[in-house]
Amino acid sequence: MSSQREGSDPRRAAVAATSGGNARVSMVSKLTHRSTPSRLELIVLLVLGLGLVVWALLPVIEQSQAYHQFADRRWWLAVPNAADVLSNLAFVLVGLLGLWRLGGAGRSLDPVVRASLLAFFLGLLLTGFGSGYYHWAPSDWTLVLDRLPMTIAFAGVFGALLAERVSTRSGALVLGLMLLLGPFSVLHWLWTGDLALYVVIQFGGIAALIALLLATPKGQDSLPWWPLLLWYGVAKVAEAADQLVWAASGELLAGHALKHIAAAVGGLIIALALGARAKAR
Numbered sequence: 001m002s003s004q005r006e007g008s009d010p011r012r013a014a015v016a017a018t019s020g021g022n023a024r025v026s027m028v029s030k031l032t033h034r035s036t037p038s039r040l041e042l043i044v045l046l047v048l049g050l051g052l053v054v055w056a057l058l059p060v061i062e063q064s065q066a067y068h069q070f071a072d073r074r075w076w077l078a079v080p081n082a083a084d085v086l087s088n089l090a091f092v093l094v095g096l097l098g099l100w101r102l103g104g105a106g107r108s109l110d111p112v113v114r115a116s117l118l119a120f121f122l123g124l125l126l127t128g129f130g131s132g133y134y135h136w137a138p139s140d141w142t143l144v145l146d147r148l149p150m151t152i153a154f155a156g157v158f159g160a161l162l163a164e165r166v167s168t169r170s171g172a173l174v175l176g177l178m179l180l181l182g183p184f185s186v187l188h189w190l191w192t193g194d195l196a197l198y199v200v201i202q203f204g205g206i207a208a209l210i211a212l213l214l215a216t217p218k219g220q221d222s223l224p225w226w227p228l229l230l231w232y233g234v235a236k237v238a239e240a241a242d243q244l245v246w247a248a249s250g251e252l253l254a255g256h257a258l259k260h261i262a263a264a265v266g267g268l269i270i271a272l273a274l275g276a277r278a279k280a281r
Contacts, residue, residue: 040166040216044174047208051200061195068138071246072254081135087257088132090264095125098271105274112163112171113223117270119179120156123149124267131260144190147198151182153267154205161209161225165216178205206232224273231266235259 037045076082098121102114109117126149134146155178163171178201185197206229213225235258238245242255 038167041170044162044166044170048174048177051204051208054204055197055200058196058200060193061199062193063140063143063189063195068140068143070135070138070254070256071243072251072257079136081138083253083257084135084260085132087260088128088135090261091124091128091131091267093128094264094267094271095121095123095128098124098267098274101271101274110163110168112168112175113160116156116159116163116171116175117274118156119175120153120160121267121271123151123153123156124264125149127153140190144186147186148183151186151198151201152179154202155179155182157228158205158209160223161212164222165212224269227269228266231262231269235262235266238262 070081070084072083073081074083076086079085098117102109102117102121105114127146130145130147130149134142136142155175158178159171159175161171162174181197182201185201188197189195209225210229213229238255238258240255242259245253245255245258
């Protein structure tokens with residue numbers, strides 16, 4: 001009887017209807033908010049479009065065959081170009097360490113950040129093998145196996161950083177896009193002889209990441225992106241100074257092997273940060 005009276009009370013029915021209506025309005029509001037791009041997300045889309053425009057405007061960039069002429073060509077045991085080949089073990093070790101630490105981080109990571117870091121460390125691991133094979137016998141064909149996994153690692157960095165600093169869905173979008181566009185840029189170079197798209201992705205992407213770091217506040221759980229980019233910059237300088245380092249060191253070591261070590265250190269910093277996060281959890 002009591003339940004029947006409560007159910008027939010017009011005041012209670014009105015309150016229930018109002019509460020249900022508010023809940024539906026709240027849900028619609030949330031969905032509408034989620035489907036509307038934020039200002040930063042719109043900027044990300046604008047930058048992606050600008051990158052395609054820059055690619056379209058660039059002249060054909062050919063791969064110089066002088067690139068394959070590295071300073072240190074010494075053999076060690078049966079390994080040609082031993083320093084450049086064996087220094088790629090750093091990528092293999094850091095990639096394995098990162099994958100192991102990523103498993104230990106568990107659910108403390110956003111799913112998109114986790115997927116992006118999986119791509120990053122897997123890319124480093126594969127770069128170790130691909131770059132080692134390239135330096136064993138440098139040529140345009142073997143360079144493809146060096147650059148393909150590098151684009152996977154780049155995609156991971158782009159996706160994770162955007163997921164942390166902009167939004168999860170922007171990170172997911174850019175991760176998926178770069179996992180397609182990055183390898184395509186290498187294959188496009190192989191098919192056409194034009195490196196322009198690869199150059200835009202690598203150097204334009206890094207410039208965009210630096211601008212993003214400067215423009216957005218660091219989150220509480222943000223990974224150490226600045227040290228990663230710093231070591232990447234050191235790696236590029238060492239690569240450009242291959243012959244100079246070789247001459248300055250009295251032919252003890254060359255810049256390209258140092259490039260591999262410096263780039264791997266950047267990945268190591270991210271892997272160690274994951275380990276610290278897992279311990280804190």
